[in-house]
Amino acid sequence: MDRRHFIAGVASTAALAGCATTPAGSAAPSVAGLQAAPMPAFIGQPTQKLMPKGKAPRVVICGGGWGGLTTAANLRKLAPQVEVVLIDRNPNFFSSPLSNMWLVGMLDGELLSHDYQRASQQLGWHFVQAEVEGVDRAQRSVTTSIGTLDYDWLVLAPGIRYNYEAWFGNDRRAADAARQRFPSAYASNSEFLTIKRSLQAFKGGELVMTLPPPPQRCPPSPYERACLIGWYLKTNKIKGHVTILDHKPGIMPIGGGYKAAFEQLYKDYITYVPNAHVQEVDPFNKRIRTAAGDQKFDHAILMAPHQAGDLAWLAGTVSANSNGWAEVDQLTMQVAGDERAFVIGDAIQAVSSLPFRYYPKSAHIANRLGRIVAYQISERLAGRTPEKRLPDNLCYMVVNGSPGEALNVQFDYDFDSEGRIRQVQRDFNERTVSLYKDDFRWADFMFTELFGGIAPPVLPYPQYRAA
């Protein structure tokens, strides 16, 4: 069954069972002899209006990750007359950047987790904790699990989803087994804790990491994770070994720095396998077949291919030509054919016909695109034509815990003579303590922008302590 039929199937099954539209306050259906209590009025009414719209223009931001939070913070500065509503399914933001250190006990989770309600009070935007279930761009309205919201401007910042269909087709049981037993914590924050616990319980053996094909979220970070797991095994004298099955023909970016770290720091702990296109995954018998050979494992971090988050699909922004990503204007981030809707962050499609094609799917780029869209909306509201702006990118990757050492990659963008977006990449392959410190400075700077100074300072950077 494809996705649409699956949803239609669920809806009709629910209707047949008599539980699709039970009105609030009326008797709920009787199932297997149980006479259910009348439902309280606020249950099951996602169609009620959440916040009536006043005269001020309203921007609704769906997704409170790096892109969404940046847009909210910058809109408040650039267009204070605008009412900004940010919706996220979670009560707290959890930062993926720095999270690999948290996974292996190098730093405290409090540095990564921030409360949306407090941030909204500090910065003057509204927070709604709900699941966004649909977007009607013709009516300019968003349906959430607790009600609907009208908007004048819409910003979608939904992040990514796992394309398990590429591995398992319609076999939902296998996909669920892979996600639940061997999650990667790339698309869903709740998986971080599962991975941390599984690492704590890992007493040795073969741990396999599959890396997805590009474009993927934060390409250098799986290697960072492998290094820090290698460091964790070595530090805690655990007889474990990590095999990285990489879809790519080589480590990218910062290949030289990672290769040196694998060879010099983790020779007995990490094996890197290039060109390992995943052909078959068996999460029940713990086996993977790849173009570079078969692999058995005791534990795994399985990264299925990445695509734009579900919401980008629900909002009709993914086209048949955009390869699983949201189709937007490469400069303004405006959804094709809809001047009131934008998509930012990891969810967007290729931005250039030059070989790099996609912006790196990073928090730094999501932040820069959030700034660009806040600027776009504020200029258009002021009746001005926005100038062209391009992002930049910067990523620090920690490869050692004792001493803390990191690598760095930077990207700059401009236009070539034909008007195409051009990328210049610089890899800093020498691992240094100073880049490690810069990683925390970067995070401190970002959190200050996103949360208006209420986030606990990340600096001075945490001292390493054995996990």
Ligand SMILES: Cc1cc2nc3c(=O)[nH]c(=O)nc-3n(C[C@H](O)[C@H](O)[C@H](O)COP(=O)(O)OP(=O)(O)OC[C@H]3O[C@@H](n4cnc5c(N)ncnc54)[C@H](O)[C@@H]3O)c2cc1C
């Ligand atoms: C392990 C790891 C390490 C990383 N390290 C770095 C790094 O060092 N530097 C860097 O720049 N980048 C890093 N990244 C990448 C970075 O985290 C992402 O690029 C960034 O989060 C993208 O921002 P976004 O706003 O597009 O999506 P996200 O930050 O994922 O935000 C999406 C938000 O939308 C919400 N959402 C989605 N759908 C719905 C819905 N239907 N209803 C309600 N809410 C919804 C989600 O809850 C989430 O909060 C790392 C990523 C990982 C996984």
